[in-house]
Amino acid sequence: MSPRDSAATRRKLLEAGREEFAEHGIAGGRIDRIAERAGVNKERVYGHFGSKEKLFHAVLEAVKSEHAASLPRPGEDVGEWVGRLYDAHAANGTMVRLLMWEALYFKDRPLPEDGARSDVYATKVLALAGSLGVEPDSTAAMTLLSLIGMGAWPFAMPHVARLVVGPRVLNAQGSADLRAHIVAMASAAVRGVEHTPAVEGGSEAGRA
């Protein structure tokens, strides 16, 4: 280990950065506050990460791989998978917010890490298609996109959720009801929508 535990400092900065950026975004996030939260001199941010933007990316990277790890691949019961996604967001409110800041920041430019990440999703499409017994084509991909949206939307737009459904969403019972409803809708949607039937050696791939 290097002099004066550098790894721990880095971890503390990432953690503090996550809180700060989740709350205020990259433009609103303050380096001084991050350093203070981490109990570390602000120069350390630059020593470890180089710039505010770089720290922001590092935080996003960490959060996304953590998120990916916490979520199983779509399995037999697709509805329940959406439920799991819902739970993951319910358990960790900072995640959606960070993803939203990222989305707003990058508009629709390709992300730096693009390649690796699109593999992650390709795998998910494959898993979903497998468990539905359909082709993993662009139709399946669009289904996945909507399923993710259904599970994440109430957390992305909590104030819309509260306005539409009422303040019940905030308490445990209301949130459980919403979860159940979303699971039901997701199941129904997947059941009722047409997909390309699976063909044996098939992979028309869908990235056409």
Added chain:
Amino acid sequence: MSPRDSAATRRKLLEAGREEFAEHGIAGGRIDRIAERAGVNKERVYGHFGSKEKLFHAVLEAVKSEHAASLPRPGEDVGEWVGRLYDAHAANGTMVRLLMWEALYFKDRPLPEDGARSDVYATKVLALAGSLGVEPDSTAAMTLLSLIGMGAWPFAMPHVARLVVGPRVLNAQGSADLRAHIVAMASAAVRGVEHTPAVEGGSEAGRA
């Protein structure tokens, strides 16, 4: 008209503020840039709106009522209504972004205008329930929430959409395909999920 057309200046500031805030949010938005975009001195921002935050709210207010006006109430064909919502977002990319900045900014505190806006949504729940022939209770409200999510999600998270579905979403054909798929999923979801059957004089209301 008052000396040196004040109303026009105000309009130009609102317009410029909309562009600036849609792109950079409230923390990243710059008053100087807004004034410049509007071709107006920056002091006018304060003369008309009082502060950056107040201008931000005014912009949001304008955008939201515009959005509400551009979108019909849910009618017979619920899937198609989601399609319309999709179209509205496709035609005006700034809208979702502003709503996202707002969501992030207000976290889950009640919005200042809360009351009026929840009426808007109550009306929509009523319309949706009516056209489905079900009770306008909290179940119907949750359905509405998910439908909105399905239509808006690809625009809220364009980079996720691109990663999942591939770059096709960016061109006209891909976007049309996605729209069709979402319409189909929304229809299927609404068809397949259970709602409280409508009772004659019924209004258990669902705001319990």
Added chain:
DNA sequence: CGAAACCAACCAAACAGTTGGATGTCAATT
């Protein structure tokens, strides 16, 4: 001793908001 981690103090640029005066508009007064 040498290298890397660390920090207090510092800096230049950017920023939201202000000020004081110039300019245009209208309506009352002559």
Added chain:
DNA sequence: AATTGACATCCAACTGTTTGGTTGGTTTCG
């Protein structure tokens, strides 16, 4: 119809503060 006074719009220049980022020196450890 011209004069004038009251008032609102508008602007160039300014201000105090906050901010991301730097610097030069100090501590800690192998």
